[in-house]
Amino acid sequence: MEHITGSDRNQIKMICLEQMIEKEGLVRIIDAFVEMLDLETFGFSYYKLNKEGRPPFHPATMMKIYLYGYQHGIRSCRKLEKACKTNIEMMWLTYEQKPHFKTIANFRKDNPKAFKKVFRYFVALLKDWQLVDGKTIAIDSFKIRAQNSLKNNFNERKVKRHLDYIDNKIAEYEQALDQESDQAEDASIKERIGQQQIKREAYKNIGQKLKQTNDGQISTTDPDARAVVFQRNSVKVGYNIQAASDGKHKLLIAADTGDVNDTKALAVMVGKAQENTGQKKMNVLADKGYHSGREIKACEELGATTFIAPKASSSSKTNPEFAMDSFHYNKREDTYTCPAGETLFTNGKWYHKKLLHGRKSYRFKHYKTKACAGCNLRSQCTTNKLGRLIERTEYQPYVTGNNNRIKKNPEYYRQRQQIIEHQFGTLKRHWYFDYTHTTGKQKVLGEVYLAFTCYNLKRTLTILGFKELMARLKACLMTQSQILTLSKIIEHSWRAIKSIFIARTPNRPSGLNSIYLMG
Ligand code: SF4
Numbered sequence: 001m002e003h004i005t006g007s008d009r010n011q012i013k014m015i016c017l018e019q020m021i022e023k024e025g026l027v028r029i030i031d032a033f034v035e036m037l038d039l040e041t042f043g044f045s046y047y048k049l050n051k052e053g054r055p056p057f058h059p060a061t062m063m064k065i066y067l068y069g070y071q072h073g074i075r076s077c078r079k080l081e082k083a084c085k086t087n088i089e090m091m092w093l094t095y096e097q098k099p100h101f102k103t104i105a106n107f108r109k110d111n112p113k114a115f116k117k118v119f120r121y122f123v124a125l126l127k128d129w130q131l132v133d134g135k136t137i138a139i140d141s142f143k144i145r146a147q148n149s150l151k152n153n154f155n156e157r158k159v160k161r162h163l164d165y166i167d168n169k170i171a172e173y174e175q176a177l178d179q180e181s182d183q184a185e186d187a188s189i190k191e192r193i194g195q196q197q198i199k200r201e202a203y204k205n206i207g208q209k210l211k212q213t214n215d216g217q218i219s220t221t222d223p224d225a226r227a228v229v230f231q232r233n234s235v236k237v238g239y240n241i242q243a244a245s246d247g248k249h250k251l252l253i254a255a256d257t258g259d260v261n262d263t264k265a266l267a268v269m270v271g272k273a274q275e276n277t278g279q280k281k282m283n284v285l286a287d288k289g290y291h292s293g294r295e296i297k298a299c300e301e302l303g304a305t306t307f308i309a310p311k312a313s314s315s316s317k318t319n320p321e322f323a324m325d326s327f328h329y330n331k332r333e334d335t336y337t338c339p340a341g342e343t344l345f346t347n348g349k350w351y352h353k354k355l356l357h358g359r360k361s362y363r364f365k366h367y368k369t370k371a372c373a374g375c376n377l378r379s380q381c382t383t384n385k386l387g388r389l390i391e392r393t394e395y396q397p398y399v400t401g402n403n404n405r406i407k408k409n410p411e412y413y414r415q416r417q418q419i420i421e422h423q424f425g426t427l428k429r430h431w432y433f434d435y436t437h438t439t440g441k442q443k444v445l446g447e448v449y450l451a452f453t454c455y456n457l458k459r460t461l462t463i464l465g466f467k468e469l470m471a472r473l474k475a476c477l478m479t480q481s482q483i484l485t486l487s488k489i490i491e492h493s494w495r496a497i498k499s500i501f502i503a504r505t506p507n508r509p510s511g512l513n514s515i516y517l518m519g
Contacts, residue, residue, distance in 0.1 A: 112446020134279030136247030146225030267298035293395025
């Protein structure tokens with residue numbers, strides 16, 4: 001018996017790429033999907049050709065490279081270049097074209113807006129195919145690392161620490177200079193002092209810039225990246241990516257990136273989901289990180305109904321019997337009734353709470369009662385010397401409404417995890433989408449849209465199956481080519497009408513002719 005052996009390396013073979021590709025492989029779906037896209041309308045660069053110079057690769061080729069690469073965890077432009085030379089599916093997909101890695105990188109860098117349009121077009125198509133209904137959506141976020149090390153991210157404390165270190169170093173060198181008599185050594189110390197002073201100037205400049213920022217931090221490599229708390233409280237510089245998923249088939253319908261936490265992201269995401277799906281009335285499920293009265297109100301104004309997990313107040317943990325939930329609000333009288341049955345009144349005055357780092361302030365009213373002074377339960381209810389004080393914000397009616405919906409529909413809220421979280425696992429674990437290859441918010445978002453389009457494409461394949469999806473993509477291609485033919489016919493007819501008109505008005509001044517034609 002012998003080991004299994006391979007074929008002869010020197011044997012010349014007749015190879016047909018078409019036959020080597022799986023009959024119902026994902027690569028064929030990617031090919032059909034890109035062929036179906038009208039790339040010119042999406043504004044891809046390199047679509048229009050220059051009269052001179054080397055012709056560029058067609059955006060369709062580059063788009064196929066990226067869609068294939070992202071679905072197989074190949075995101076680096078050098079690895080994609082290598083895949084074009086060695087991966088049979090990629091060779092089939094690109095008709096054996098092999099773009100340079102810089103060309104591949106530039107395509108991703110130059111087309112973030114076009115990636116967004118492709119994603120939105122695909123979501124609209126999914127709505128047409130009734131795979132997305134936009135009635136129940138879930139919103140959540142995940143964090144990715146940016147192209148900016150923690151070393152190149154500064155806050156005031158860090159700058160001060162650096163300046164103190166440099167000052168100490170300069171003092172040390174100056175002391176050494178006083179004691180040194182050797183001229184060569186003197187020059188060397190002066191040079192080192194000079195270097196420290198240059199560094200000092202650089203940190204002082206960063207300190208100045210820091211004063212103009214809203215959130216008290218600066219990233220020098222990627223100015224849009226921020227220090228973000230990742231798992232187990234480890235801090236890295238990155239982006240907090242917001243994602244919205246539709247409840248019907250768990251397809252992604254919107255994306256955004258902005259703040260490092262989720263408190264102010266909900267209304268923006270709801271707006272985007274409504275825009276992409278064309279569905280105004282929707283139920284929105286989100287975890288407690290999104291719980292904010294202002295955002296709940298904004299969502300309701302947009303026509304969405306929120307189901308956001310309420311945040312537990314500090315008092316509900318220490319003494320649940322006297323937590324805010326135990327105080328009943330009387331809408332008609334604008335008073336509260338406490339667990340001891342006493343009524344807490346307001347003076348009717350609105351107070352303003354100012355918040356740090358450019359966050360918008362909010363209004364609230366105070367509610368209190370004189371009965372606290374003689375109350376037996378006071379030690380359990382409050383530590384405030386003046387008795388229990390309740391603050392009711394202007395957003396409380398919206399918060400109460402949301403919290404009541406959660407209380408009444410716990411099973412419905414529990415769908416949130418099923419709708420949104422598993423996509424993050426696929427993106428981060430399977431496709432290694434836990435860091436970005438680009439810098440700047442817009443380009444990073446472009447990469448996110450690219451990854452989300454890949455996800456939706458793969459998910460749609462699972463839902464519909466190969467034959468059905470391929471048939472639908474081909475039908476879209478047919479419709480588009482029919483529209484193109486129709487527009488060409490209209491254009492030709494219009495030209496013919498114009499030429500007849502010009503021929504019948506030969507004595508008109510040319511300027512007037514052109515005015516008629518413009519009309
Ligand atoms: S301390 Fe005041 S608010 Fe609290 S239970 Fe007693 S009377 Fe009510």
